[in-house]
Amino acid sequence: MASQAPAVTRPPDTEQRIFDAALTVFARKGRDGARLQEIADHAGINRALLHYYFRTKEQLYEAVFEHGCRQFMAGLSQSLRAEEGVEDSLRAFVYGYIDYIYEHQDMARLMLNECLCGGGVLERHLAAAIEAREEVPGLLLEDRLRAAIGAGEIREIDLRHTLLTIVSACLFPFVALPTVRLFHSRAVEDFDRFLQERKAHIVDLLLAGLRPTGGIRRGELA
Amino acid sequence: MASQAPAVTRPPDTEQRIFDAALTVFARKGRDGARLQEIADHAGINRALLHYYFRTKEQLYEAVFEHGCRQFMAGLSQSLRAEEGVEDSLRAFVYGYIDYIYEHQDMARLMLNECLCGGGVLERHLAAAIEAREEVPGLLLEDRLRAAIGAGEIREIDLRHTLLTIVSACLFPFVALPTVRLFHSRAVEDFDRFLQERKAHIVDLLLAGLRPTGGIRRGELA
DNA sequence: CCTCGTGTTATCCAAATCGTTTAACAGTCT
DNA sequence: AGACTGTTAAACGATTTGGATAACACGAGG
Structure with missing residues (x-):
């Protein structure tokens, strides 16, 4: 069944396999x-082996979430290295964000699930991360945008909300995936193309929305 | 406990109470x-009474979801009546959407939950709704925007993605509420103000992003 | 007044799950 | 050979839950 290697007594990454399986199922x-x-x-593996490595279901979940969350955040931050200009920074963020989420959908779903009906596990973890001055994915771009405002490269705007909007636009489609599928009436295999379009669209819309042409006032349009 | 009326044998809205309670807990x-x-x-009420009205937990859930979903969609559509101009339409949509979600957070969470780890219940329901030509919340705005493109009031842009972006920006904060709370570091009672800001921000950003000034090309900014 | 039916409760049953333990077994390392 | 680790199969007790049943309350209607 397993690989051809002897692979019996020697620790064959069982713990990691449990980890991955638990993440998927959770x-x-x-x-x-x-x-x-x-x-x-x-x-x-046998169910008893779960208890051999992690005592209880609760502990297994906590471990998966804790470790997975840390790794997820770190990896995401790393895939969001800053670029030179604001425009490139924004583009790099959106592209990097969506690509990363695509590769780690399970962890993303787990975290969102925790947001929806969790008992504060995510909050505790995030608070700890912030307290420990760990890199939080969005903040780098926020700094970049703030500098861009100072340089007059983009217009003045609430950055917290802007960042939230960007993250929403990138992340939400994964949450609402079943619904999105319906409205875009495409098969599963087109999901990749959909994401490509999505990335371009978000960057396009954002860049246009942030241009330093002065804020729009009611009635100015049309 | 209940109203002062005799309220014993006569159906005292028990079914509705169960409905509401189930929605909340689910x-x-x-x-x-x-x-x-x-x-x-x-x-x-007594636990056995649940089985008296709805046979099983499964059926209770289906009923709550089915009925709740239909009512939710209808109410949302109704709160999104179209305005005269594009700008007003967009503003009305965003404000109406967020206000409505705020008033029906439980149902929204239920649906999002179903998106994340549901077994296709939402998909089936949505497909049926579309099939039955029921009003789907976003489509009205999409028509409005399409007309606006034709009239040159806004620039040419992929409307499906634009709409998804709008909905994402409105809805996602509710999903990620715990996280949002952390970053905005405000108490719960400020949530109302946060939503006010949010509505204004989304409309502002969108209007700027849709202005018919021609698409931005790489490097044009800054 | 006496049934009858419905809303409601208290109580019980069977099944599913979970956490835990125990006994056994296969290799590895001394 | 003996100790140790990873692993399995099997079982147990406890808990919980979903679901069924019987009795109760009370208004309606003959």
Whole structure:
């Protein structure tokens, strides 16, 4: 069944396999919907082995979330290295963000799930991360944008809301994926193309919306 | 406890109370995390009564989701009546959307939850709604925007993505509420003010981003 | 007044799950 | 050979939950 290597007694990354399996199942079924048996099956091991590595389901979940969250944030931050100009920075952020989420949908779903009906696990973790001065994905771009405002490269605007809008535009489609599929009436295999369009669209809209042409006032349009 | 009326044998809106309680609990704890006992307590009735009205937890959930979803969509559509100009239409949409979601957070959470780890219940319902030519909240604005493009009031742009961006910007903050709270570092009671700012911000950014000044090309900015 | 039906409760049952433990087994390392 | 680790199968007790049943309350109608 397993690889051809002897792979019996020697520690064959079992813990990691459990980790991955747990992440997948937790992400798909939710914290409560997930069954230990399913995780064990998914990892190709006996259910008792789950308790051998992680004492309880609770501890398994916490471990997966804690470690996964840290790794997720770090990886995301790293994939969002700053560029030279504001425009390139924004583009790099949007492209990097969506690409990264695409590659880590399970973790993203897990975190969003925690947002929706979690018991504050995410909040605690985020608060700790901020307290520990860890790199928080959006802040780098926010700094960049702030500098751009100072330089008159983009117009004055509430950056917190702007950043939230950017993240929303990038992330929400993954949440509402089933709904999006319906309205774009495309098969699953077109999802890649959809994301390509999406990235370009967001950057386009944002750049236009941030141009330093002075704020629009009611009635000025049309 | 209930109203002063005799209120024993006559159907005292018990079904509705169950409905509301179920919605609340399902939204907060998720489909699997919700306990029938908790729903019963929340409704102030005996647990067996749940089975009297709705046979199983599954059927209760389906009923709540089905009915709630239909009512939610209809109400949302109705609160998004079209205005005269494009600008007013967009503003009305954003303000109406956020206000409506604010008033129906439970149902919104339920639907988003279903998006994240549901078994296709939402998809089936949406597909049926579209099939039945029911009013789908975003389409009205999309028509309006399309007309505006034709009239040269806004620039040419992919409307599907634009609409998705608008909805994302309105809806996502509710999903990521715990996270948003952290970054805006405000108490709960400021949530109202936050939403006010948010509405204004979205409209502002969108109007600027849609102005018919021709698309921005790489390097044109700054 | 006496049934009858419905809303409601208290109580109980069966099944699913979980966490935990135990016994056994296969290799590895000394 | 013996100790140790990773692993499995099996079982147990506890808890919880979903679901069924019987009895109760009370208004309606003959």
